[in-house]
Amino acid sequence: MSVLLSARGLRLAFGGVKAADGIDLDVHEGEFLAIIGPNGAGKTTFINMATGYLKPQGGSIAFRGRPILGLPPRRLVGMGIGRSFQLPQLFAEHTVLQNVAIAIASRDGIWSAVAPLMRGPVRREAGEWLERFGLSSVAETRADALNEGARKLADIAMAVALRPALVLMDEPTSGVAAADKMAIVETLVRVLRDAGVTAVFVEHDMDVVARFADRVAVWSQGRIAALGPPETVLADPEVRRNVIGTVLDGVAHAAA
Amino acid sequence: MSGARTLAAGLAAALLVVALAWAVPWLRFVLTVATAKGIAVLGILLLLRAGQVSFGHAMYLAIAAYTAAFLAPRIPDAALLLPVAVGLSAAVGLVVGLFVMRYRDIFFGMLNLALSMVFYSLLEKLYSITHGTDGIRLPPLTFAGATLSVEAQSWAVLLSALVLALVAGAAVRVYWSSPLGEALAGIKTREQRLDFLGVPPRLVLLAAYVISAALAGIGGFILAMATRQVTPALAYWTTSGELVFIAVLGGAGSVFGAFLGAAAYELTRVYAAAFVADAWQMILGSVLLLVILFAPGGIWGIGQRLLGRRAAGPGAAATAGEGGP
Numbered sequence: 021m022s023v024l025l026s027a028r029g030l031r032l033a034f035g036g037v038k039a040a041d042g043i044d045l046d047v048h049e050g051e052f053l054a055i056i057g058p059n060g061a062g063k064t065t066f067i068n069m070a071t072g073y074l075k076p077q078g079g080s081i082a083f084r085g086r087p088i089l090g091l092p093p094r095r096l097v098g099m100g101i102g103r104s105f106q107l108p109q110l111f112a113e114h115t116v117l118q119n120v121a122i123a124i125a126s127r128d129g130i131w132s133a134v135a136p137l138m139r140g141p142v143r144r145e146a147g148e149w150l151e152r153f154g155l156s157s158v159a160e161t162r163a164d165a166l167n168e169g170a171r172k173l174a175d176i177a178m179a180v181a182l183r184p185a186l187v188l189m190d191e192p193t194s195g196v197a198a199a200d201k202m203a204i205v206e207t208l209v210r211v212l213r214d215a216g217v218t219a220v221f222v223e224h225d226m227d228v229v230a231r232f233a234d235r236v237a238v239w240s241q242g243r244i245a246a247l248g249p250p251e252t253v254l255a256d257p258e259v260r261r262n263v264i265g266t267v268l269d270g271v272a273h274a275a276a
Numbered sequence: 277m278s279g280a281r282t283l284a285a286g287l288a289a290a291l292l293v294v295a296l297a298w299a300v301p302w303l304r305f306v307l308t309v310a311t312a313k314g315i316a317v318l319g320i321l322l323l324l325r326a327g328q329v330s331f332g333h334a335m336y337l338a339i340a341a342y343t344a345a346f347l348a349p350r351i352p353d354a355a356l357l358l359p360v361a362v363g364l365s366a367a368v369g370l371v372v373g374l375f376v377m378r379y380r381d382i383f384f385g386m387l388n389l390a391l392s393m394v395f396y397s398l399l400e401k402l403y404s405i406t407h408g409t410d411g412i413r414l415p416p417l418t419f420a421g422a423t424l425s426v427e428a429q430s431w432a433v434l435l436s437a438l439v440l441a442l443v444a445g446a447a448v449r450v451y452w453s454s455p456l457g458e459a460l461a462g463i464k465t466r467e468q469r470l471d472f473l474g475v476p477p478r479l480v481l482l483a484a485y486v487i488s489a490a491l492a493g494i495g496g497f498i499l500a501m502a503t504r505q506v507t508p509a510l511a512y513w514t515t516s517g518e519l520v521f522i523a524v525l526g527g528a529g530s531v532f533g534a535f536l537g538a539a540a541y542e543l544t545r546v547y548a549a550a551f552v553a554d555a556w557q558m559i560l561g562s563v564l565l566l567v568i569l570f571a572p573g574g575i576w577g578i579g580q581r582l583l584g585r586r587a588a589g590p591g592a593a594a595t596a597g598e599g600g601p
Contacts, residue, residue: 071472092471093471093472094471094472094473094474094475094476097472097473097474098474102472103472109466109468109469109472110465110466110469111461111462111465111466111469112465112466113461113464113465114458114461114462114465118458121458122455122458122459122462122473123473125455125458125459126455126459126470126473126474126475127473127474129455130455130456130459130475130480131455131456132454132455132456133450133451133454133455133456133457133483134450134454135454135455136450136453136454137453137454137455137457137458138453142455178469178473179472182473182474
């Protein structure tokens with residue numbers, strides 16, 4: 021499998037906190053790579069660096085062999101890197117259908133002030149994406165009136181509608197009702213596989229990781245503490261004690 | 277409203293204006309000024325769609341008006357002078373826009389204000405060029421080659437204004453529902469997402485800014501033709517404020533609101549000035565206060581609510597006020 025995204029020695033500190041302290045990671049084409057680790061380990065920082073939102077203070081990062089360090093998000097989008105957000109970034113006053121249509125128009129060229137956005141192929145394609153994501157019933161709902169699960173999916177739908185080669189998702193299931201979680205992830209994985217998208221996703225739910233990730237990267241204090249297939253990594257006593265233990269504790273506290 | 281119905285409504289409104297101007301001759305000038313300001317307010321509405329308010333758009337009004345005054349002796353035909361004057365407003369809008377696009381909200385508004393006041397003081401101080409506060413008098417223009425009497429000329433200005441208003445209104449409506457127009461609205465709610473969709477938000481806003489400068493230019497050109505006298509007051513900050521005032525008064529979400537607001541503003545000003553000489557600002561202020569408190573959709577919103585109530589019964593009234601064309 022060819023390497024899609026390649027990070028070497030990424031370093032970034034906020035004040036004295038090392039959010040990235042020498043990150044080396046290769047993302048292979050076609051894989052689903054899960055990032056786990058306690059809060060503050062630098063998981064979101066990695067996504068922000070890989071999508072051009074934050075510039076690392078050191079190291080290099082390449083996409084399909086081309087260095088992308090320092091390029092702004094919109095250039096990386098053009099190269100095929102998409103992302104979704106922990107807090108969904110939707111156009112609040114637009115409907116879900118319009119949100120996805122704006123993404124499609126952005127991909128195909130937003131610079132038209134003549135033909136209406138919501139007509140013809142763009143509208144049709146937006147409807148198809150919503151169908152795949154199971155969002156057809158809320159197509160005409162304003163984005164600020166959605167529940168959290170639908171907001172997450174709509175946010176991801178906008179990223180995937182750009183037809184990226186790689187999508188980085190920051191906690192795609194956080195805030196989603198536990199009962200809906202597996203169904204939503206299943207939908208998501210199916211859509212991404214159908215679209216042939218490689219995915220990196222930050223996840224706190226070890227069941228989701230075990231079931232859907234091809235590989236797991238364990239983040240700890242700005243470093244990758246372990247990397248490998250979920251059955252190996254999640255069984256590693258060191259990982260269980262240092263990372264999953266704390267996560268499970270967190271879940272236990274939240275549940276209590 | 278659908279496109280065809282809206283166009284029909286626009287044509288009907290234009291005919292109504294012509295009928296009024298014919299029946300009440302002294303209204304002809306007032307309605308011409310209102311139409312001119314309505315076109316300029318369309319530009320303010322574009323920026324409002326991105327959540328931005330400019331308190332300096334009178335500058336673009338004045339640029340076109342002064343261009344007309346300076347060039348009228350050499351280019352005496354309105355049809356030739358209009359594109360030159362409006363083009364210059366748009367060009368300055370592009371240059372200024374490249375700079376102000378970096379700012380949002382209060383900084384955007386204040387930067388526009390500051391630049392317009394610099395322009396105002398240049399108009400006032402460079403007496404040898406601009407004749408200061410005396411301003412410049414425009415010679416009578418020809419219309420598509422035809423020399424007209426004073427009476428016919430005032431009609432020609434009003435009719436040109438109405439045609440330009442219809443074209444500008446239709447263009448703005450088309451723009452609003454286009455990809456670029458929807459992206460513009462996205463700047464208001466989630467600008468950063470545009471970056472992650474591969475779209476530079478600053479350029480989206482810049483496009484709207486240049487168009488808004490051109491619309492202000494059209495308004496300024498008509499004002500110059502109607503008053504045949506341009507003075508620095510055109511660029512003063514109160515003129516900019518007036519445009520924002522009209523936008524809110526008329527209803528910030530609709531093309532019709534701009535013109536309804538402008539007509540209400542000018543008529544109130546004329547009548548109030550006639551009846552209570554020094555209190556017309558107070559009356560306008562009170563009207564705006566009432567609109568903001570009780571009818572955030574502006575005059576257009578009130579009209580829509582009334583129409584909705586009549587067409588669909590009381591139940592539909594609550595939702596009819598939202599949105600609009």
